[in-house]
Structures are given as structure tokens and as C-alpha cells.
Amino acid sequence: MVVGAGVIGLTTAIRLREAGYDARIVAADPPLATPASAVAGAIWYPYRSVPDSRAEGWGCLSLDVFWDGALAGLPGLTIRPMVELLPEPMGEPWWADVARSFRRPGPSELPDGYVDGWAIDTVLIDVKPHLAHLLARYTAMGGTVEIRRLDKLDELDADLVVNCTGVGARGLVGDDDVQPIRGQVVRVRGGEVNRVTMVERGPMPLTYIMPHGDECILGGTTDSGEWDRTADDRVTHEIVQRATTLEPSLAKAEIVEVRVGLRPGRSSVRLNKEGRVIHNYGHAGNGWSLSWGCADEVVRLTRDSVG
Numbered sequence: 001m002v003v004g005a006g007v008i009g010l011t012t013a014i015r016l017r018e019a020g021y022d023a024r025i026v027a028a029d030p031p032l033a034t035p036a037s038a039v040a041g042a043i044w045y046p047y048r049s050v051p052d053s054r055a056e057g058w059g060c061l062s063l064d065v066f067w068d069g070a071l072a073g074l075p076g077l078t079i080r081p082m083v084e085l086l087p088e089p090m091g092e093p094w095w096a097d098v099a100r101s102f103r104r105p106g107p108s109e110l111p112d113g114y115v116d117g118w119a120i121d122t123v124l125i126d127v128k129p130h131l132a133h134l135l136a137r138y139t140a141m142g143g144t145v146e147i148r149r150l151d152k153l154d155e156l157d158a159d160l161v162v163n164c165t166g167v168g169a170r171g172l173v174g175d176d177d178v179q180p181i182r183g184q185v186v187r188v189r190g191g192e193v194n195r196v197t198m199v200e201r202g203p204m205p206l207t208y209i210m211p212h213g214d215e216c217i218l219g220g221t222t223d224s225g226e227w228d229r230t231a232d233d234r235v236t237h238e239i240v241q242r243a244t245t246l247e248p249s250l251a252k253a254e255i256v257e258v259r260v261g262l263r264p265g266r267s268s269v270r271l272n273k274e275g276r277v278i279h280n281y282g283h284a285g286n287g288w289s290l291s292w293g294c295a296d297e298v299v300r301l302t303r304d305s306v307g
Contacts, residue, residue: 058293
């Protein structure tokens, strides 16, 4: 039994079924209404991550899956150039060898106030169509999703339980290391944007622009310990203003939607077996980037446990 129906739960359940296990999902929210995966402005990118050999392996595997999926035309996946803008020169990040086509952007690619950057080709993920695709892939293999809120994992009658509950793990398994990281994003229509742009260093707080056809996801915020998912109009205005500074063509863009989600913050990803439970949560802002690699790890732990 897999608990949780976000990208971590869905990819885990898919890999388990592919490996021959009768994996089913029980979740408090359906995939398109999850508080993190269905809200995210998602790309493959090691967002605020620190060097970690396990995470490096999970991320590399996940990039391969998303890249192949984009080339195959799967819903919601697009290969795009991306640049993270830096206000001062920095060395190469630890993930430079994992990413595709890592390079330094030239001066013409850097807006005023930025003197360096990291540029890659990556996979941009439009989360709702891709979650719908993953759900359809899972159910086509005979998988089911039961919407039910659990008070404790012991309520489940299963040989093995895989805990993919994200921020819900704080209450469900009493993990005080889990903290919500509130994030607000704005979806707009209009503007001429053909690359992903991210800024998280310097005087401008976390800002990103992710193009999806004639629309863009603009972000964002990172408010640790905040559970409130009410959209803040002031924050919406600030997000749009910051994005327009980086991409002036967004000045006349129309706001289509504002979303607020809760990333599952934790000091590190918890992926381990404890009794009849395998834990797979705490991915913070890297759930999409690590998803398939973590799912493969769950399959390995399952084989070690039940054969």
C-alpha cells in the first residue's frame, strides 16, 4: 500500500507495479489536488540542494526518465534552456556533471545586475497534465486510488506500507523534522518567453519564470513553517513585478491563476525501511527532480524485504 498520491506516491506505485507487486494507493487528496505536486512550478533542477551522493543518483535517474519522456512527447514535458542568474561569480555547482549541457551564459544572456550564471538544458513539467498522465499509466496497470485520510499507518492492512505523504508525514508518523514550506505561484498568459529563468541569490528573493506555450508560471515564495494556503494579493503583485524585471515582455501578461502549495521541508529526504514501512518523503522543493530515482530505491528496499 502506497500512502500519498503526489508525484512521489504515483511514481513509487508505478515502479512497484512494474516490478510485479500489487501496489495500491490510499491518499488524503487525489493527484490533481495534492498540496505540493499539483501546485509546483516544476522543472528538473537541484533546487537549494546540498551535495548528497544518494540524491545525486536519484536525480540523475529521474532526469533520464523525464528527458526520454519529453522526447517521446508525453503530456506536460518539454525540454527547455534554463539559466540561474548569479549576482557575483561563483564556481561550478556540485550537480554540473549530472545536468545536461552545463555551461556559463554569455554577457548578452545576463540582465542588468547579474554578472554570472549557470545554464543548462532541462525538462520543464506542466504538473497537472503530467500528473494526469501518471495516474492514467498507474490505473492502466490495474492500480487503484482510495481517497481516505489516515490517522496512523497501522490502519492499513498490507504486507508493506510505503509512506509518501510529504508534509503530512509530520502528523501521520510524528516526524517533527518535517516543516511546511509555503510557496505561492502565479500563472499568466502573454509575453514572449522561451527559456526558464531562476534567481535565488542577491537582493531579489526567489524568482522564477517557467514558460508553458503562451503561458508562464511565475514564482515564488519559500515561507518555512507556514501552513496557510490562502493566496496573498500583495505577494502576487510582487511576484509579477519581479518576473517583469527579468522578462519585460511579461508587463502586459494576464493573470490566469494563483496557487499556493506546501513543499515538504526536511533536513534531508527520508528514504529508509522501518519495520513494515518504507518511508519516502521530505523532498522539499525537489520532489519532481528526485521522484523516479527514489521510486527505484523503494523497489530495491521492497525486494530486500519481501523478495
